[in-house]
Amino acid sequence: MQVKPLGWWIRSHYCDELGVEDVDQQVCLMGWVQYRRDHGGLIFIDLRDRKGLTQVVFTPEFNAQALEEAHGLRAEFVLAVKGVVRERPGDMVNPNLKTGEIEVAVTEFRLLNRAKTPPFIIEDRVDAAESLRLKYRYLDLRRPFMSENIVFRSRAVQAVREFLHENEFIEIETPILTKSTPEGARDFLVPSRLNQGQFYALPQSPQLFKQLLMCSGLDRYYQVVKCFRDEDLRSDRQPEFTQVDIEMSFADEEAVMSMAEKMISELFKKTLDVYMETPFTRISYAQAVAEYGLDRPDIRFDLKLRDVTHIVKGSEFRLFAEADLIKALVVPGGSILSRKDIDDFTDFVKIYGARGLAWIKIKENEWQSPIAKFLSELERSTLSVELDLQVGDIVFFQAGKPDMVNTALGSLRVKLGERFDLIPKDVFAPVWVTDFPLLEWDEEEKRWVARHHPFTSPRDGHFELLETDPGQALARAYDLVLNGNEIGGGSIRIHNSLEQQKMFEALGIIESEAKSKFGFLLQALEYGAPPHGGIAFGLDRLIMLMTKTASIRDVIAFPKTQKAACVMTEAPSGVSPRQLRELGLKLREKPAEG
RNA sequence: GGGGCCGUAGUUAAGCUGGUUAUAACGCCGGCCUGUCACGCCGGAGGCCGCGAGUUCGAGUCUCGUCGGCCCCGCCA
Numbered sequence: 001m002q003v004k005p006l007g008w009w010i011r012s013h014y015c016d017e018l019g020v021e022d023v024d025q026q027v028c029l030m031g032w033v034q035y036r037r038d039h040g041g042l043i044f045i046d047l048r049d050r051k052g053l054t055q056v057v058f059t060p061e062f063n064a065q066a067l068e069e070a071h072g073l074r075a076e077f078v079l080a081v082k083g084v085v086r087e088r089p090g091d092m093v094n095p096n097l098k099t100g101e102i103e104v105a106v107t108e109f110r111l112l113n114r115a116k117t118p119p120f121i122i123e124d125r126v127d128a129a130e131s132l133r134l135k136y137r138y139l140d141l142r143r144p145f146m147s148e149n150i151v152f153r154s155r156a157v158q159a160v161r162e163f164l165h166e167n168e169f170i171e172i173e174t175p176i177l178t179k180s181t182p183e184g185a186r187d188f189l190v191p192s193r194l195n196q197g198q199f200y201a202l203p204q205s206p207q208l209f210k211q212l213l214m215c216s217g218l219d220r221y222y223q224v225v226k227c228f229r230d231e232d233l234r235s236d237r238q239p240e241f242t243q244v245d246i247e248m249s250f251a252d253e254e255a256v257m258s259m260a261e262k263m264i265s266e267l268f269k270k271t272l273d274v275y276m277e278t279p280f281t282r283i284s285y286a287q288a289v290a291e292y293g294l295d296r297p298d299i300r301f302d303l304k305l306r307d308v309t310h311i312v313k314g315s316e317f318r319l320f321a322e323a324d325l326i327k328a329l330v331v332p333g334g335s336i337l338s339r340k341d342i343d344d345f346t347d348f349v350k351i352y353g354a355r356g357l358a359w360i361k362i363k364e365n366e367w368q369s370p371i372a373k374f375l376s377e378l379e380r381s382t383l384s385v386e387l388d389l390q391v392g393d394i395v396f397f398q399a400g401k402p403d404m405v406n407t408a409l410g411s412l413r414v415k416l417g418e419r420f421d422l423i424p425k426d427v428f429a430p431v432w433v434t435d436f437p438l439l440e441w442d443e444e445e446k447r448w449v450a451r452h453h454p455f456t457s458p459r460d461g462h463f464e465l466l467e468t469d470p471g472q473a474l475a476r477a478y479d480l481v482l483n484g485n486e487i488g489g490g491s492i493r494i495h496n497s498l499e500q501q502k503m504f505e506a507l508g509i510i511e512s513e514a515k516s517k518f519g520f521l522l523q524a525l526e527y528g529a530p531p532h533g534g535i536a537f538g539l540d541r542l543i544m545l546m547t548k549t550a551s552i553r554d555v556i557a558f559p560k561t562q563k564a565a566c567v568m569t570e571a572p573s574g575v576s577p578r579q580l581r582e583l584g585l586k587l588r589e590k591p592a593e594g
Numbered sequence: 595g596g597g598g599c600c601g602u603a604g605u606u607a608a609g610c611u612g613g614u615u616a617u618a619a620c621g622c623c624g625g626c627c628u629g630u631c632a633c634g635c636c637g638g639a640g641g642c643c644g645c646g647a648g649u650u651c652g653a654g655u656c657u658c659g660u661c662g663g664c665c666c667c668g669c670c671a
Contacts, residue, residue, distance in 0.1 A: 042628040094631055120605055131663045184671045231670040453671040
């Protein structure tokens with residue numbers, strides 16, 4: 001069987017399109033051999049393209065020569081098939097296939113290309129090792145699961161673009177080769193050949209450019225844009241990722257948030273037919289941390305943390321007595337947990353720096369607990385009343401530094417939500433988190449750093465706090481959280497040069513550095529900068545949630561591994577001595593290989 | 595920087611407290627087959643047990659190191 005050119009053949013249908021209404025039509029399909037069922041005198045091939053499968057049948061009645069040749073077909077061979085659509089008799093209908101009521105009887109076919117036996121079978125139920133899938137990514141993307149994710153992503157981006165264009169936003173590209181700035185994540189650097197010893201940085205986000213576009217009067221900007229951060233990876237984090245980046249002039253936080261939630265709800269309506277009620281729920285940062293322990297609360301289930309410091313601070317239990325904060329988490333019906341379960345949860349909270357996990361099982365006549373004996377009668381009764389404890393409940397306690405207590409117990413809350421099946425599937429629960437602190441104390445650098453970024457405006461009247469009590473200043477910033485995942489965040493920016501300089505001062509950035517790193521921004525703000533603000537959405541993470549995939553890699557065509565490498569191209573790699581010389585670079589140590 | 599899990603035919607896995615020739619399924623190759631649909635039946639090939647040391651009479655199995663993949667903490671405005 002010879003490989004033949006495409007010639008003048010033209011595809012008439014995709015492999016998901018034909019049905020009984022097309023019977024007797026002459027059609028032409030093109031695709032890959034999915035399954036081959038060779039009966040000797042009769043051969044069935046399931047032909048696959050990106051849309052679906054169609055059974056084509058080679059029979060001697062239609063073309064004996066073609067049947068003869070088709071014995072040589074193998075998985076993943078590329079075919080063009082011409083034939084007649086036939087209705088299948090009732091008992092031969094395949095109800096599992098969209099095109100299962102028909103088949104295409106082959107009158108003529110062309111083998112367009114052969115294929116080696118693939119390293120793994122191209123189908124959804126085969127769970128090949130991820131490293132293998134990544135090495136042969138082009139094959140992995142043939143699987144319906146993967147290609148559907150990629151197609152969905154395209155549809156979602158399309159919906160976002162439509163919304164933004166309808167709302168007067170202008171798509172504007174910003175530089176990829178740009179300037180390294182202090183603050184924030186580690187930069188990816190690109191050496192400059194024409195300016196030896198100097199480096200570009202890849203943008204962590206187009207933050208400054210979009211603000212400058214507002215200064216330009218372009219008024220409403222957006223961009224679907226790659227961003228780069230040289231930090232460690234996670235299942236929801238890649239070193240290069242895509243943001244839907246938005247900025248608008250003459251807007252306060254209400255304007256940005258209302259625009260953003262319209263965009264998100266329209267996106268969900270258009271692509272998933274999911275209705276989201278607007279306006280979205282809002283919660284302050286302080287309340288989020290108090291009740292959920294995290295600044296990205298999953299509000300799909302209740303189970304809130306309770307501050308019990310005032311009740312048990314004076315207890316004889318040393319861990320409580322020494323703690324700055326003691327919080328409790330009551331799980332109704334949780335006393336069914338075994339010792340082993342509790343040990344596992346204890347190990348889990350230790351990840352976050354907890355020393356242990358205190359617990360009390362509320363039984364009919366007693367409190368079963370390693371710590372009950374340390375609690376006075378009053379402490380017990382106060383806990384019982386304030387936490388409304390019922391027989392069958394379990395109470396977990398976490399005590400220590402506030403950050404640790406909140407993170408550990410907040411993470412445990414999510415874990416318990418899963419364990420007790422409290423999290424409704426198929427629910428998308430967006431929530432705005434607002435009133436973030438403007439600054440955070442960086443213990444390592446011994447200075448205040450911007451929690452969002454240094455261009456975020458403080459709330460009215462909070463500028464003065466920068467000099468008196470920086471930790472109390474609140475930001476005009478907002479995060480959008482979906483099912484416990486941060487999917488977007490933004491702020492109203494400082495649009496006054498003097499205020500921006502004051503902010504740099506508060507961050508310990510000296511004037512000369514501010515001038516050299518951000519001089520262009522400070523200048524731009526002096527030439528009539530409009531009030532402005534914006535938001536950026538993490539597209540990959542958003543798509544991951546919408547498609548309910550477990551990893552961000554499943555919604556990115558060519559992702560990187562945890563070591564930020566591409567298994568397929570083998571990037572990163574060494575470069576030739578000549579390339580280094582041209583760039584004026586010299587490696588400190590000899591690499592293993594060039 | 596740190597913690598954890600995993601690496602055995604092409605693939606997915608099994609391989610017990612170390613013990614003869616390392617199993618199975620799918621895939622692959624050959625043959626048969628006109629109604630299958632993850633076709634079926636018969637036969638066959640296929641292994642540096644990730645790599646390197648060590649312990650041992652003996653290592654897929656135990657120890658250490660190393661490489662790779664994944665999950666997590668730190669980090670990620």
